[in-house]
Amino acid sequence: MKILTAAQTREADAYTIAHEPISSIDLMERAAGALVQWIEKEYGPEQPWYIFCGPGNNGGDGLAVARLLFQRAYDVQVVLVTEGQNHSPDFQQNLNRLPTEIPVTRTASPDDLPSLLSYAMVLDGLFGSGLSRPLVGLHAQAVQHINNSAATVIAIDLPSGLFADAPTPTDSAVVEADVTLSFERPKLAFLLPESGSFVGKWHVLPIGLHPDFLNKADSPYSLLTPERLKEVLKPRLKFTHKGTYGNALLVGGSYGKIGAITLAAKAALRAGVGLLTVQTPMVGYSILQVAVPEAMALSDAHEQHITAFPEEVNQYQCIGIGPGLGQAADTALALEKLFRQALPPLVLDADALNLLALDRQLLRNLPANSILTPHPKEFERLASPAKHDYHRLQLLKDFCQEHECYVVLKGYHTCIGTPTGECYFNTTGNPGMATGGTGDTLTGILAGLRAQGFSPLDTCLVGVYLHGLAGDLAAEQEGEYALIASDVTQYLGKAFQQLLQ
Ligand SMILES: NC(=O)C1=CN([C@@H]2O[C@H](COP(=O)(O)OP(=O)(O)OC[C@H]3O[C@@H](n4cnc5c(N)ncnc54)[C@H](O)[C@@H]3O)[C@@H](O)[C@H]2O)[C@H](O)CC1
Numbered sequence: 001m002k003i004l005t006a007a008q009t010r011e012a013d014a015y016t017i018a019h020e021p022i023s024s025i026d027l028m029e030r031a032a033g034a035l036v037q038w039i040e041k042e043y044g045p046e047q048p049w050y051i052f053c054g055p056g057n058n059g060g061d062g063l064a065v066a067r068l069l070f071q072r073a074y075d076v077q078v079v080l081v082t083e084g085q086n087h088s089p090d091f092q093q094n095l096n097r098l099p100t101e102i103p104v105t106r107t108a109s110p111d112d113l114p115s116l117l118s119y120a121m122v123l124d125g126l127f128g129s130g131l132s133r134p135l136v137g138l139h140a141q142a143v144q145h146i147n148n149s150a151a152t153v154i155a156i157d158l159p160s161g162l163f164a165d166a167p168t169p170t171d172s173a174v175v176e177a178d179v180t181l182s183f184e185r186p187k188l189a190f191l192l193p194e195s196g197s198f199v200g201k202w203h204v205l206p207i208g209l210h211p212d213f214l215n216k217a218d219s220p221y222s223l224l225t226p227e228r229l230k231e232v233l234k235p236r237l238k239f240t241h242k243g244t245y246g247n248a249l250l251v252g253g254s255y256g257k258i259g260a261i262t263l264a265a266k267a268a269l270r271a272g273v274g275l276l277t278v279q280t281p282m283v284g285y286s287i288l289q290v291a292v293p294e295a296m297a298l299s300d301a302h303e304q305h306i307t308a309f310p311e312e313v314n315q316y317q318c319i320g321i322g323p324g325l326g327q328a329a330d331t332a333l334a335l336e337k338l339f340r341q342a343l344p345p346l347v348l349d350a351d352a353l354n355l356l357a358l359d360r361q362l363l364r365n366l367p368a369n370s371i372l373t374p375h376p377k378e379f380e381r382l383a384s385p386a387k388h389d390y391h392r393l394q395l396l397k398d399f400c401q402e403h404e405c406y407v408v409l410k411g412y413h414t415c416i417g418t419p420t421g422e423c424y425f426n427t428t429g430n431p432g433m434a435t436g437g438t439g440d441t442l443t444g445i446l447a448g449l450r451a452q453g454f455s456p457l458d459t460c461l462v463g464v465y466l467h468g469l470a471g472d473l474a475a476e477q478e479g480e481y482a483l484i485a486s487d488v489t490q491y492l493g494k495a496f497q498q499l500l501q
């Protein structure tokens with residue numbers, strides 16, 4: 001699902017109005033209808049609803065919702081924060097349509113703002129995708145007033161004060177929503193950590209924007225949806241054998257960090273790889289044989305860290321390097337030597353990435369189509385420090401294009417960058433997965449899938465989605481606090497089953 005900019009959303013609006021065709025006021029009525037349908041499903045008419053409206057079409061949506069909720073016997077009142085501003089035509093029409101029984105506060109100063117009790121509901125229709133500058137004055141005060149209350153806040157389209165697809169200056173007034181109901185597509189701002197925290201839980205409400213426009217809209221950003229992955233992940237075939245599903249090599253572990261490569265190994269096996277070989281320093285050999293009997297173990301000549309890769313690397317369909325690897329000088333040399341050979345596909349994580357960051361020449365020798373799985377700090381060491389989330393996205397696109405690689409930038413909405421400059425945001429996963437070892441399981445999953453012959457892009461899309469889904473299924477049972485990396489691997493089978501349904 002492509003993510004549109006605010007400008008593209010306006011174009012989608014205009015295209016729908018011209019080609020469906022539908023009048024602008026009727027499209028607003030459809031949007032309001034979708035909001036009310038969602039609200040009715042989630043909340044009864046018991047609580048008082050305060051509907052804050054700004055001067056544009058976001059406020060127009062709010063006014064239409066006020067009327068529709070009133071007709072359904074909800075206790076609504078409207079708070080207009082439009083002093084001295086021109087109303088949009090559709091706002092004005094909905095203001096004219098507002099039943100006279102609905103109380104309306106016309107805010108001229110902060111003193112006019114109604115007190116909001118903790119059980120009150122606030123519908124935030126101050127500003128939407130038309131925001132052109134940070135909020136100041138009375139608008140900012142209205143936002144602070146909402147944020148200072150304990151009321152439940154539902155934002156229409158996006159929290160007021162937040163830019164949909166550009167950095168919102170820090171310290172500017174932005175509504176802190178509990179829920180955001182966005183029309184047709186999520187906004188890029190929802191998916192990035194600095195802005196996403198204002199959005200709360202978000203839901204996308206279809207309002208019938210014209211499919212011709214949506215299908216053709218060009219955007220580097222997509223949301224990862226199961227529909228696309230179901231086309232990629234097929235059931236295993238009859239008459240296949242372990243040789244059909246690839247032979248993966250994992251290399252990593254060091255003294256005190258054999259657990260990391262063990263976690264990766266288990267996850268690679270659960271991801272369906274046919275054969276798995278794991279190379280660790282000597283200290284890891286017995287541990288691995290006991291902990292993962294399904295894997296074949298190779299031992300490095302060094303007791304505590306990796307100093308060389310196996311000679312015959314081309315017998316493997318993928319090499320995953322990094323979990324627990326450490327950054328010893330002879331490990332760096334081994335990596336440098338490896339990169340001078342013709343290689344099967346690579347998945348690089350953790351200290352393999354840190355070694356790349358320390359040696360620009362090594363980075364320049366990175367084999368094309370490698371998959372890198374950094375968290376934001378590791379990524380910034382590889383690329384350069386990011387001024388803000390949007391800058392980091394630009395760095396991600398540039399880095400993937402320059403090095404012809406796939407970068408899985410890990411986070412709440414993990415973002416997969418590709419050599420063609422596209423970015424895919426994941427929707428699965430939860431804060432319970434912010435715990436040591438879940439990155440190692442992701443490396444194992446990706447190496448396991450890549451060795452089975454999935455393209456690098458499909459490997460990233462399927463692997464990242466399944467990893468998050470397994471984490472979600474694990475969290476349903478264990479809760480987010482108690483979740484550990486092994487749980488993710490344990491629930492990987494259920495995640496596969498869900499995606500294969
Ligand atoms: N296709 C859809 O998604 C639909 C969206 N709808 C709703 O319309 C809004 C966007 O409406 P628009 O009128 O373009 O913008 P706003 O309501 O956000 O406000 C614009 C209004 O405010 C002025 N303004 C901008 N920034 C500031 C500021 N910092 N301070 C003061 N004033 C500001 C600007 O000049 C305009 O006058 C979208 O979010 C949806 O909620 C449709 O209802 C259905 C289709």
Ligand SMILES: [K+]
Nearest residue numbers: 124127158160
């Ligand atoms: K809003």
